[in-house]
Amino acid sequence: MSHHYIQFTDVHYAYPNGYEALRGITFRVTHGEKVALLGMNGAGKSTVLLHTNGLLLPSKGEVNVGGIPVTKKTAPGVRRAVGMLFQNPDDQLFMPTVEEDVAFGPLNMGLEMAEVQRRVREALARTGAGGLEKRSPFQLSGGQKKSVAMATILSMEPEILVMDEPTAELDLAARNKVIDIISRYTHTCLIATHDLDLACGLCPRSILIDGGKVVADGPTEEVIARLKEMI
Amino acid sequence: MERIEKAITSLQRMQGSGPESGLHPLCLFVITVAYLVAMLSVPVSAFTMLLWFALYPVVMAALTGLDFTRIFTGSLIALPFALLIGLFNPIYQTRTALRVGSLAISEGWISYLSIILRSMLSVQALLVLVSGKGFTGLCRSLESVGMPRLLSTQLLMVYRYLTVLLQEAVDMTRARRARGYGRRHLSMKMWGAFCGQLFLRTVARAEAVNRAMLARGFDGRMPRYQPVRQRWTLRDTLTLGASLACFALLRFVDISRIFTHLL
Amino acid sequence: MHMSDALLSAPVAIAADVAAAGLLVAAALRLKKESRENMVPLMGVMGAFVFAAQMVNFAIPGTGSSGHIVGGVLLAALLGPWAGFLTLASVLIIQCLVFADGGLMALGCNIINMGAMTALVAYPLFFKPLLRFPASGWKVMGVSVLACTLGLELGACMVTLETALSGITALPAGKFFLLMTGIHLAIGVGEGIATGAVLLFVQRSRPALLMPDSARSQGKKGMRGPVIAFAVAALAIAGGLAFLASSAPDGLEWSIERITGSADLAATHVSALSTGAAAAQEATSIMPDYDNSFAGIVGAVMVLILVWGLTAALSRRRRKPATRPIE
Numbered sequence: 001m002s003h004h005y006i007q008f009t010d011v012h013y014a015y016p017n018g019y020e021a022l023r024g025i026t027f028r029v030t031h032g033e034k035v036a037l038l039g040m041n042g043a044g045k046s047t048v049l050l051h052t053n054g055l056l057l058p059s060k061g062e063v064n065v066g067g068i069p070v071t072k073k074t075a076p077g078v079r080r081a082v083g084m085l086f087q088n089p090d091d092q093l094f095m096p097t098v099e100e101d102v103a104f105g106p107l108n109m110g111l112e113m114a115e116v117q118r119r120v121r122e123a124l125a126r127t128g129a130g131g132l133e134k135r136s137p138f139q140l141s142g143g144q145k146k147s148v149a150m151a152t153i154l155s156m157e158p159e160i161l162v163m164d165e166p167t168a169e170l171d172l173a174a175r176n177k178v179i180d181i182i183s184r185y186t187h188t189c190l191i192a193t194h195d196l197d198l199a200c201g202l203c204p205r206s207i208l209i210d211g212g213k214v215v216a217d218g219p220t221e222e223v224i225a226r227l228k229e230m231i
Numbered sequence: 232m233e234r235i236e237k238a239i240t241s242l243q244r245m246q247g248s249g250p251e252s253g254l255h256p257l258c259l260f261v262i263t264v265a266y267l268v269a270m271l272s273v274p275v276s277a278f279t280m281l282l283w284f285a286l287y288p289v290v291m292a293a294l295t296g297l298d299f300t301r302i303f304t305g306s307l308i309a310l311p312f313a314l315l316i317g318l319f320n321p322i323y324q325t326r327t328a329l330r331v332g333s334l335a336i337s338e339g340w341i342s343y344l345s346i347i348l349r350s351m352l353s354v355q356a357l358l359v360l361v362s363g364k365g366f367t368g369l370c371r372s373l374e375s376v377g378m379p380r381l382l383s384t385q386l387l388m389v390y391r392y393l394t395v396l397l398q399e400a401v402d403m404t405r406a407r408r409a410r411g412y413g414r415r416h417l418s419m420k421m422w423g424a425f426c427g428q429l430f431l432r433t434v435a436r437a438e439a440v441n442r443a444m445l446a447r448g449f450d451g452r453m454p455r456y457q458p459v460r461q462r463w464t465l466r467d468t469l470t471l472g473a474s475l476a477c478f479a480l481l482r483f484v485d486i487s488r489i490f491t492h493l494l
Numbered sequence: 495m496h497m498s499d500a501l502l503s504a505p506v507a508i509a510a511d512v513a514a515a516g517l518l519v520a521a522a523l524r525l526k527k528e529s530r531e532n533m534v535p536l537m538g539v540m541g542a543f544v545f546a547a548q549m550v551n552f553a554i555p556g557t558g559s560s561g562h563i564v565g566g567v568l569l570a571a572l573l574g575p576w577a578g579f580l581t582l583a584s585v586l587i588i589q590c591l592v593f594a595d596g597g598l599m600a601l602g603c604n605i606i607n608m609g610a611m612t613a614l615v616a617y618p619l620f621f622k623p624l625l626r627f628p629a630s631g632w633k634v635m636g637v638s639v640l641a642c643t644l645g646l647e648l649g650a651c652m653v654t655l656e657t658a659l660s661g662i663t664a665l666p667a668g669k670f671f672l673l674m675t676g677i678h679l680a681i682g683v684g685e686g687i688a689t690g691a692v693l694l695f696v697q698r699s700r701p702a703l704l705m706p707d708s709a710r711s712q713g714k715k716g717m718r719g720p721v722i723a724f725a726v727a728a729l730a731i732a733g734g735l736a737f738l739a740s741s742a743p744d745g746l747e748w749s750i751e752r753i754t755g756s757a758d759l760a761a762t763h764v765s766a767l768s769t770g771a772a773a774a775q776e777a778t779s780i781m782p783d784y785d786n787s788f789a790g791i792v793g794a795v796m797v798l799i800l801v802w803g804l805t806a807a808l809s810r811r812r813r814k815p816a817t818r819p820i821e
Contacts, residue, residue, distance in 0.1 A: 016702070055442050076448065084446040090395050091439035094535070096367040096387045103456035108448030116456065136367075138243060138394045156447065235549050241592055267599045272504035275662055282795065289802045299802065308594055313500045319665035339664060346662060350500030353597040360598075361591050369591075379522030385584045388538020389545065393588070396542040400550060419684075422552035423691020430692060431700060433543040440535040453534065 004031045004066055004081070004159040004188045006052055012060035013047055021047040023212035024061070029190055034182075036199035036220060037192040038227055039209035045164070045192040046087075048209065052162050052190065053082040065160070080109060083158030087165040089145035090137070098124075098140075098148050099133040105156035123155035124148075127181055143174025150181055160188040167195045196224055235397050235404070242394055253295050256364040256372035258467040262291075262474045263360045269478040270352055275320075275342035276328070279487040285348065286481075288355035295363045302362070306354040310347065317346035366390055371457070384453045392436070399432055497604050497653055499597030503660035510656065511602030514583070517610055521580040528576075537573060541581045544569060545588070552688060566612025567621055567641045568689045572696075572703070575622075579613040603656050607649040616645030627697060627704040634693050639686030646682035650674040 006029045013022040021044045029035050039045050050056040051063050054075030063070040065078050086092045095101040102123055106116045124130045127147040137145060146166070153161065166182065167175045175195075182189065183202055193199055199206055199220050206223035208216035216226045253259075270284045288306075292299040324339035361369070367387065374383040403425065407417075417425055480486075499507070525533065544565040551562050565585075570578035583605045589595045596604050621641035625633065654674050658667040696703055 050442070053446055055445060076450070079446055079448055084443075086439065086443050086446075088439065091436065092443045094388065094391055094440050094444065094538075096370075096391060100456045104444075104449075104454060105447035107454035107456055108450065120456075136243075137391065152447065235546070238549060238592070263598065267499065267597075268504050268508065271499060271502060271507060271599060286801055305594065309498065309500070309597070312498060316498075316501065316663060316665075319663055323664035323666070342662075342664065346500050349662075350498060350597075353499035353599065354594045357591070357594050357598050366588075366591060379519055379526075381522040381525055382518055382580065382584065384534060385537055385541065385580060386587060388534065389541035389581075389584050389588055392539045392542040393545055396539070396546045397549070400546040404550065417550070417552050419552050419687050419691060422550065422688060423695055425550060426547045426688070426692045427695025427699065429546060430543060430696060433539050434536075434700070434703060437532065437536040437539040440539065441532045444535060449534075451534070 005029060005064075006082075006160060006188070006190065007064040008048070008051070008061070009064070010061040011048075011051060011058045011063060013051065013056060014059050021212055022051075022058070025209070025212070025214055026061075027207055027214055027217055029188060031188055032186065033205060034189040034203045035191070036203040036206040036223075037190060037209065038194075038196075038199060038206050038223060039192075040230075043209045044212045045209055047212075049084065049162050049164050049190070049192055052160070053079045053084055055084075080156065081158060082160045082162055083153035083156055085149060085153050085161070085163040085166055087168055089142075089149040092149040092152060093137040093145060096136060097133070098129070098135050098137070098151075101137070101148065102151045102155045105152060109156065119155040119157070123151040126154055126184075127151040128177060141174075143170055143177065146170060146174060146178055147181075150178070154185075158187070160190070161185055163189070163191045163193075165193055165195075166191060167193065167198055196227075199224065235401050239394055239397050239401075242390070242397075253363065254470060255461055255463050255467045256368045257376060258463070258471050259295075259360055259364055260369065260372065262471060263356050265475055265478055266356050267353060269482045270356075271349065273345075273482065275345040275349075276338060277485075278341045278345050278348070280481070280485055281345050281348055281352075283481045283486055284352055287478075288352065288359055291356075291359050295359065297359060297362055302355050302358045305358045306351045309350045309354045313347045313350035317343045320346065380453065392440075395436070396429070396433065400429060403429065496596040497600045497607060497656060499600045501657050501660060501662045502600055502603065503662060504599075506656055506660045507599040507602065509602075510606055511599065514602035514605040514610075517605070517614070518580065518583055521576045521583075524576050525580065533577065537577055537581050537584075540569065540573060541584050541588075544582065545585050547692075548585075552684075563685050563688045564608050564612060564646070565689075566609060567617050567638065567645055567685075568692060570613040570617035571621060571689075571693060575613050575617050578617070579609050582609040582613055603652070607652045607656075611648040611652060612642070612645035615648060616641045620644050628701060629697075631694055634697070635687065635690040638690035638693060639683055642686035642689055643679065643682030646678045646685060647675055650678040 008025045008027050011022050011025040012020070014020045025044075025048060037045050037048060047056065051058060051070070052065065054063075054070045054072070057070065057072065057075075066081060068074050068078060070078050093101050095104055099120055102120045103116050106119050111119070120133075121130075124133065127150045129144065129147040129151050132140065132144060132148060137148070140148065150166075161182075163182070166178050170178065175198075179198060179202065182191070189203075191198070191203065203220055205218065206216075206220040207214055208223045208227055210230065216223045266284070266287050270281070270287075273281045273284065275281075288302060289299055292302055320342045321337060321339035324337060324342060326338045327335045328338040328341045329336050364372075367390075370378075370383045370386050374380060407425070544563075547565065548562045564582075566578065566582050568578075569581050572578070573581060586595075586604050586609060587601060590598065590601050590604070621637055624640070625637040629637075651671070651674075654667060654671045657663060657670060663670075693704070
C-alpha cells in the first residue's frame with residue numbers, strides 16, 4: 001500500500017432498517033491530501049467514514065484503499081492502514097488506563113513489546129498527553145480525552161487518517177491543540193466536520209455531501225460558498 | 232439522584248490511592264482472604280477472640296499508608312443491616328454467658344456483638360484491599376492466577392462504562408425531574424420507558440465501542456499491556472508468612488486470657 | 495437479598511465461593527466457544543446498564559415505598575443465560591468492591607443466589623420455553639413475572655439455607671424461611687413487572703435486539719447446559735458442606751439446637767453428637783469460663799485503642815495526599 005489513496009466508486013449503503021444513507025458516492029482522495037467532508041446533520045458523512053475501513057460495507061459499488069478493494073476479508077488489513085478517530089472519545093477509550101488504550105492497536109498488530117512501548121511513548125508525546133499514562137479515562141478532561149484518543153490512532157502509525165468531528169465539544173485551547181496535531185500529520189487525511197474554520201485552515205480541498213450524494217467537490221472556499229447557499 | 236452521583240464518586244476513588252511501591256496486589260488479596268476465613272471461623276460465642284481480629288485493619292491500613300478513619304467510617308455502611316438481623320440473637324439466646332458485677336449478660340448479646348463486629352471487620356478488610364490496590368490492579372493480578380480473561384475483561388469493561396452510563400442516567404433523570412412535577416419515584420410504566428431508553432443508549436454505545444475496537448484491530452481477544460510488571464518480592468513472602476502466622480495465633484490462642492490472669 | 499459476611503460461617507462461605515468460581519469459569523469457557531465478535535463490548539456495557547438501572551428506583555404500587563431490579567432474567571433474556579449470568583456476576587463483584595455490599599466472602603453466595611438462580615435456573619426453565627418473541631404484552635408480562643418470582647424465591651431459599659447452615663443468627667430457620675420467601679414474593683412480582691416493562695419497550699422500539707436470542711437457541715441443548723451446571727454446583731455445595739461441617743461443629747450445633755427448639759441445649763451437652771462438638775471446641779480453646787472473660791474484653795479493647803492511636807499518629811505524618819482526578 002504505497003499509494004495512500006481512498007477511492008469511492010458509486011457507493012450505495014442502506015442501514016438494516018431500510019434507510020438509504022448513501023446513494024452513489026464517488027470521489028478519490030490521493031496521497032498526502034487533506035480533505036474536509038462537509039454536509040448537514042444526517043447527510044451521510046459518518047456513514048462514508050465508516051466505509052473507509054470496512055466497518056460498514058457498501059451494498060453496491062466499491063471502496064478501494066491503496067489498491068485493495070475493501071471487503072470483509074481485506075478489512076483487517078485495511079484497518080492497519082486507515083486510522084479512525086471517532087467523534088465521542090468515550091467510545092474510543094475503552095481500556096482501564098491511558099497507556100493500555102494507546103497500546104491496544106499496536107498489540108493487536110502483533111508488534112514486539114519494546115516496539116509497542118516506543119510507540120506508546122511517542123504517540124503520547126506527539127499529542128501532548130505525556131504524563132497521563134496511568135490515568136483512567138474518567139480522570140481526564142474533555143481536551144485530554146481527545147488528545148489521548150488521537151494518540152490511540154497515531155500509535156498504529158496509519159498511512160491514512162480518518163476523523164469524525166475532531167473538534168466537536170472542545171474548548172478553544174483544546175481545539176487549537178487538535179488542529180495543531182492534524183496539521184503536523186503529513187499523510188492522507190479525511191476529516192468530516194462542521195467546523196468551517198478548521199476546513200479552511202487545514203484542507204485545501206473539500207467534498208460536500210447532501211442526501212447521500214456528492215453535490216460539490218473542489219477548493220474549500222468554493223465548496224463552503226455552495227454549503228452556505230444550501231442553507 | 233444524589234445516590235448515583237455518590238456512586239460515581241466512589242467509583243472514581245476505587246482507582247486506588249495506595250503508594251506505588253506497596254505490596255503485590257496478589258499478596259494483599261491472599262492475606263485478606265486468609266484474614267476473613269480466620270475471622271469468620273471464630274464462633275460467635277467467642278467475642279473476646281473476635282475482638283483481637285479488629286487489630287488487622289488498623290495495622291494493615293497503617294502499613295499500606297491508608298487513612299484508617301476513612302476505612303472505619305466506610306465500614307459503618309453495613310452496620311444497619313447487622314444491627315437489624317442480629318437483633319434476633321438476644322431474643323432467642325437468653326442463657327447467661329458472663330457476669331459483670333451483678334449484671335448478667337446473655338449469650339444472645341455476646342453473639343449480637345459478634346455479628347456487628349464481624350460485619351464491620353469484613354467491610355474494613357475489603358476496603359483496605361480495594362483502596363490500597365485499586366480495582367484495575369486487583370483484576371490484573373487475579374487474572375495472572377487463573378481468573379478467566381473473559382471475566383477480567385468483563386469486569387474492567389463494566390467498570391469503565393459505569394461512570395459513563397451512570398452519568399447518562401443522571402442526565403436523563405434531571406431532564407425528567409425538570410418536567411416531573413415533583414414526583415419522587417417513577418411509576419412502573421415510566422420506569423420501564425426510562426430503563427428502556429437507557430437500554431437503547433446502552434446498545435448504541437456498545438455498537439460504537441465495538442466499532443472503535445474493530446477499527447484498531449480487535450479480533451475477539453483482549454491484548455494485555457504490562458511493560459513493567461510488579462514482581463513478587465521477598466517482602467511479599469515475608470509479609471504473607473507473618474500475616475498467616477498472626478491469624479493462626481489469633482484464631483487458636485486466646486490472647487485475652489493473659490489479661491484474665493492479670494486481673 | 496444481599497447475603498452478608500456477618501451472617502456466614504467460614505465453611506459455608508468458602509463452599510459457595512468455590513461453587514460460584516466454578517460456574518464463572520464454566521460460563522467463560524462456554525462463551526469463549528460461542529465467541530461472537532461484538533460480545534465483549536456488549537456484555538461490558540450491558541453490565542453497566544444493569545448497574546445503572548438498579549440505582550433508579552420505581553414506586554411499588556400501593557405501598558409508598560420503592561424498589562429496584564436485580565436484573566438476572568432481564569440480562570438472560572437479552573444476552574442469553576451464560577452471558578447474562580457472567581454479566582450479572584460482574585455487576586455483583588463490582589458492587590461488592592465499590593459499595594462493600596455483602597462483603598468479599600459472601601460474594602459466592604450472592605453470585606449463586608442472585609445470578610445463577612435467575613439467569614441459569616429460572617430463565618431456562620420458566621422463561622425461555624414459555625416465551626418466543628414477538629409476543630403480546632400480557633404474555634411478556636406474565637412470563638416475566640413468573641420467571642422473576644420463581645428466580646427470586648429460589649434465591650431466597652438459598653439465603654435461608656446458607657444462613658441456617660452457618661448458624662450465626664439465632665433466628666429459627668423456619669421463621670426466617672417464611673420471612674424471606676414472603677418478602678421475595680412481593681419483590682419478585684415487582685421485578686417481573688419491571689423486567690416485562692423493559693422487554694416490551696425493547697420489543698416495540700428495537701425488536702431486532704430480542705430476535706438473535708431465539709435464533710441463537712440451539713434447541714434443547716442450550717437449556718440443558720445451565721441446568722446440568724447448576725446440579726453440579728448444587729452437589730459441590732452439598733458435598734463441600736458435608737465435608738466441612740464435620741470439621742466445624744459450631745454450625746452443626748446451632749442447627750441441632752434449632753431442630754430441638756430448645757434454647758438450653760447447652761445443658762444437654764451430653765448428647766452423643768455434641769460431645770464431639772464440645773471436645774472440638776475445647777481444642778480450639780474458646781473461653782471455657784465465661785465469668786472471667788470480661789477482663790479479656792477490657793484488655794483487648796485497650797490494646798486496640800492503643801494501636802489505633804499509635805498508627806494514626808504515625809501515619810498522619812507519613813501519608814501522601816491522595817491523588818485527585820483533574821477536571
